[in-house]
Amino acid sequence: MLKVPEHQVAGRQAIDGKLGPLIDNSGHFYKPLQDDDERGTRELTFYHSFSSNTRIPHHIRRFFPVFHGTQLLKASDRSGLRPHLVLQDITSDHLNPSILDIKIGSRTWYLEASNDYIQNCFHRDKTTTTVSLGFRICGLQIYNESGFWKPGRKLVRNFTADDVRSVLRKFVSSNVGPEPDCCFAGSVYGGCDGILERLLELKTWFEDQTMYHFRSCSVLLLFDKESFLRGKTPFAEVKLIDFAHVVDGNGVIDHNFLGGLCSFIKFVSQVLADLKGSTMEDKI
Amino acid sequence: MLKVPEHQVAGRQAIDGKLGPLIDNSGHFYKPLQDDDERGTRELTFYHSFSSNTRIPHHIRRFFPVFHGTQLLKASDRSGLRPHLVLQDITSDHLNPSILDIKIGSRTWYLEASNDYIQNCFHRDKTTTTVSLGFRICGLQIYNESGFWKPGRKLVRNFTADDVRSVLRKFVSSNVGPEPDCCFAGSVYGGCDGILERLLELKTWFEDQTMYHFRSCSVLLLFDKESFLRGKTPFAEVKLIDFAHVVDGNGVIDHNFLGGLCSFIKFVSQVLADLKGSTMEDKI
Numbered sequence: 001m002l003k004v005p006e007h008q009v010a011g012r013q014a015i016d017g018k019l020g021p022l023i024d025n026s027g028h029f030y031k032p033l034q035d036d037d038e039r040g041t042r043e044l045t046f047y048h049s050f051s052s053n054t055r056i057p058h059h060i061r062r063f064f065p066v067f068h069g070t071q072l073l074k075a076s077d078r079s080g081l082r083p084h085l086v087l088q089d090i091t092s093d094h095l096n097p098s099i100l101d102i103k104i105g106s107r108t109w110y111l112e113a114s115n116d117y118i119q120n121c122f123h124r125d126k127t128t129t130t131v132s133l134g135f136r137i138c139g140l141q142i143y144n145e146s147g148f149w150k151p152g153r154k155l156v157r158n159f160t161a162d163d164v165r166s167v168l169r170k171f172v173s174s175n176v177g178p179e180p181d182c183c184f185a186g187s188v189y190g191g192c193d194g195i196l197e198r199l200l201e202l203k204t205w206f207e208d209q210t211m212y213h214f215r216s217c218s219v220l221l222l223f224d225k226e227s228f229l230r231g232k233t234p235f236a237e238v239k240l241i242d243f244a245h246v247v248d249g250n251g252v253i254d255h256n257f258l259g260g261l262c263s264f265i266k267f268v269s270q271v272l273a274d275l276k277g278s279t280m281e282d283k284i
Numbered sequence: 285m286l287k288v289p290e291h292q293v294a295g296r297q298a299i300d301g302k303l304g305p306l307i308d309n310s311g312h313f314y315k316p317l318q319d320d321d322e323r324g325t326r327e328l329t330f331y332h333s334f335s336s337n338t339r340i341p342h343h344i345r346r347f348f349p350v351f352h353g354t355q356l357l358k359a360s361d362r363s364g365l366r367p368h369l370v371l372q373d374i375t376s377d378h379l380n381p382s383i384l385d386i387k388i389g390s391r392t393w394y395l396e397a398s399n400d401y402i403q404n405c406f407h408r409d410k411t412t413t414t415v416s417l418g419f420r421i422c423g424l425q426i427y428n429e430s431g432f433w434k435p436g437r438k439l440v441r442n443f444t445a446d447d448v449r450s451v452l453r454k455f456v457s458s459n460v461g462p463e464p465d466c467c468f469a470g471s472v473y474g475g476c477d478g479i480l481e482r483l484l485e486l487k488t489w490f491e492d493q494t495m496y497h498f499r500s501c502s503v504l505l506l507f508d509k510e511s512f513l514r515g516k517t518p519f520a521e522v523k524l525i526d527f528a529h530v531v532d533g534n535g536v537i538d539h540n541f542l543g544g545l546c547s548f549i550k551f552v553s554q555v556l557a558d559l560k561g562s563t564m565e566d567k568i
Contacts, residue, residue: 106391106540111415122406131395134539161536207546252445253550255390255418259543262491266537 010139014076294423298360
């Protein structure tokens, strides 16, 4: 029994007769291969290359959804059978996951792309936080007592640097109002199992690896308040998703992804630093 | 007695009646303030801000030329008196310095610039190694027995990734032919006083500092074979130059400079890694 993913926060959705990903009840995520451009082929090529690449360290492989090959399935747009990537559904272990989808890099285009594609990306990069911050939030949902806060696409697209700072605080708060309490920040962002530590692991790999350049790729942060309150681990996860624009690194590090990742790491660190600052003030 | 700098490898030169920098015999470098655009003012503003900024660590200040204020001087284009920045002449301690001028960052434009400026930079960035490698070599001179090897601007502008790799090997070789011996690589790039260690210090600062964004800024590598052979220190130096396009960091790290710097660091590391590899082969 396939269904529309409940916790998708960005990308094309399988609603209103459109083509989009589907999930099942056993933890699989089915992503349709599109035939209108090279994206699907490129993503499939990446998963094949990555899953058979013996130079990927074990602790880095954990950041990527598990790849189970492809499968012919009835497409969500009712166009008939279509090949789908079969991937791990990374939300399936979580009851009410808070999710942030962050597209990393100050540039989403690449030299190998068509001129139209470059111009479109160039415009979008300048008018979002991509150029200024080196990343942009593409979508999010934050769980709280009254359900999910899930701002619309237009709102997210117009996020400023201050909006980003605010979202990063709300993500680890019990409330999403104007004064988020950041009560989960220490355990979700900080600590040896926290998101910051995971991002730093990823950074170390990107300082060295020259095999792939991840254009328009997202870092997904997942955090489940209920798992946390029940003491389940992992209650917070970092995953990389969307590899339709991965290109060959040609012996050069992915300085675009690395720079954006470092900028994002600094934003997360600042939430923790502010927390320490305010705790110090409380004590004075 | 002012004269044209002997060891300038990039930028506008004070020759053929043009406006350019001058030096004296006491280690000063005089850079004219241009009145045709905001560059001069912005560079002066940067030097004022930087030299009075108490948050700059001592070990980071060493990377910047010392600033001695401004002075009215007869301009090299014979247009009369003009204000000049008075800076440290970083080549004055070296007899025959080999120099690499590397413009850091995969993007030389910035959102605050005019549309024409952005388009010009965008084109230049795509057609040099700026976009692909995150940096480009802007000029160089390498000293060897027969004098200086100093390729022309057009040649340098057309450098590919492989040309960059080759230049980085020639820079630390006794010969500049097709098979550079890299005999100075271990001591110039490696070691605790070497260039790689300096670049890593700079990287650590850029991972944290959110005060300035260094657009179109260069890292200058200087290495003096004679100082080295005489056991003088420092025989190799790393300096940052050209601050006409420094903009406010607004609390965000300079992910553009940092990404490019990391990519350049990887290129330098690879010269050392190849060296180890070939020494291993010799032993087998």
